Amino acid sequence: MPELTKRLVATMSDRIREGTRIEQQRDRLVSLGKLAAGLAHELNNPASAAQRASGGIRHALTKMRNANAELWRRPIQESDRARIEALEASLLQSSTPLDGLALSDLEEHLDSILKSHGFENAWELSGALARANMPADTLISLLRDLDAETARAAITRIATAVDLSALLSAIENGSARISDLIRTVKDYTHMDQAPAQNEDIVRSVEATLSTLAHLLQPSIKVQRTYPTEPLLVNTVGNELNQVWANLIENAIEAMHGQGELRLHIFREDHNIVVEIGDNGPGIPPEIEPHIFDPFFTTKGIGEGTGLGLNTVRTIVRKHGGSIHVNTRPGDTRFQVWLPRADHSEPDLPNG
Structure with a gap:
């Protein structure tokens, strides 16, 4: 019955979309909970x-x-x-x-x-x-x-x-510390700002890092390599901050509380490259091809939905960019390539 097949496929597609939407919303709520818990911890002191x-x-x-x-x-x-x-x-x-x-x-x-x-x-x-x-x-x-x-x-x-x-x-x-934290959260969430605007990429990454300060144990060292001049990218709301938050959290988890978080931002022709790396054990070869697949996760049940890196790739592509990973034991790097705000057609690498 071809007509029944069409109806079943349409119904299944609708349910898949609805399930994906629910899981993405759950991920956002989990991220919001982590941000709230971290902010409460930072404000308490x-x-x-x-x-x-x-x-x-x-x-x-x-x-x-x-x-x-x-x-x-x-x-x-x-x-x-x-x-x-x-x-x-x-x-x-x-x-x-x-x-x-x-x-x-x-x-x-x-x-x-x-x-x-x-x-x-x-x-x-x-x-x-x-x-x-x-x-x-x-x-x-x-x-x-x-x-x-x-x-x-x-x-x-x-x-x-x-x-x-x-x-x-x-x-x-x-009081100054509390004001700085509130300013950081406003920068992270882009409160009181237009939905789309040119954003200094270093400021965006640092605002995200500040909201995750509660995850940075003393045994985790942060190595920064930033450009001397501001590099601007056109972003919508706080979407890019979600990218940095996911990548930084993954790097911290990969190091199991001890290691070096490496943040490298540089200009490549008409692009801005944000590299977030760690010296953890690396991504196993059998897993690497699937890390951006939706619902793929190596975490236990209830610990992750497998949409984090898929959401990252979706946001990066929405901004006209691309994301790549290079990994080996002791050196894993996620590179996010984004077009500079003053160039509409980026020269992105293949992949």
């Missing part, structure tokens, strides 16, 4: 640091208020008042922090000086004064020239001011 610093500021302000109240209740000459304020300002403006060993030595020396003058909380004060690189001679001079109670209040005020400055810096750094 600076947000927690800023929260801890704000709590520390509240405590430090109480100490500062008490020290000031004690200091200004004391009979103190105007010259000594100016001296304390000048010393505090100079320590806050110090831009030469000490390294670990020198800092430890100075802190120990200042601690012994304070203890010799009866300071019970010498360890709290010496740490702050050492971070501000306060010379031991300056501390000795201050203790010698002021009476005991005035010196105690003055040194507590100075040390607390140093702590406040450090806490404010922590909040500034945390």
Whole structure:
């Protein structure tokens, strides 16, 4: 029955298309989940640091208020008042922090000086004064020239001011990190931007790499070889970022948490070439011809749909480019060739 055959084939084709669409949507949701989890992880550290610093500021302000109240209740000459304020300002403006060993030595020396003058909380004060690189001679001079109670209040005020400055810096750094992450996500998703535009390819790759920072363990080194001049490609939304995300994630997984991720971007005639490589075990010869086939995967059930590299190739071709792979143990490279934005007809390699 030819008519029945036509209807069955049409129905099967519709179901295949619908199944493919569902699997692609699932892959996008999985990628979105990974991005959200990574972003939450990256945001948690600076947000927690800023929260801890704000709590520390509240405590430090109480100490500062008490020290000031004690200091200004004391009979103190105007010259000594100016001296304390000048010393505090100079320590806050110090831009030469000490390294670990020198800092430890100075802190120990200042601690012994304070203890010799009866300071019970010498360890709290010496740490702050050492971070501000306060010379031991300056501390000795201050203790010698002021009476005991005035010196105690003055040194507590100075040390607390140093702590406040450090806490404010922590909040500034945390806030800046959060802003950078939000800017990175906006670059990655192309929020507030036109659907099609000329994009600096290095910025696109780096924005993607930043969103995957949670996958880059300390044992994975990133080697970058980038051009000095900007290379522009015409892209639609965040589609190319999906390409880089898939290729970088595959490279990281191939190295099993240890190795070298190699990012090489260069110009070849009228093309831009983005090469993403790793020094993992390589792709087995029997698998290599099928890696771009839809639904082909070497992962376990539920771990992958086999549409990642097929989607990559589809997006690259949509942008008028091509993708190639060269692999051997210790050196696997995916090359994405894309036409430069100022040339409409790319000279792409065969394959």
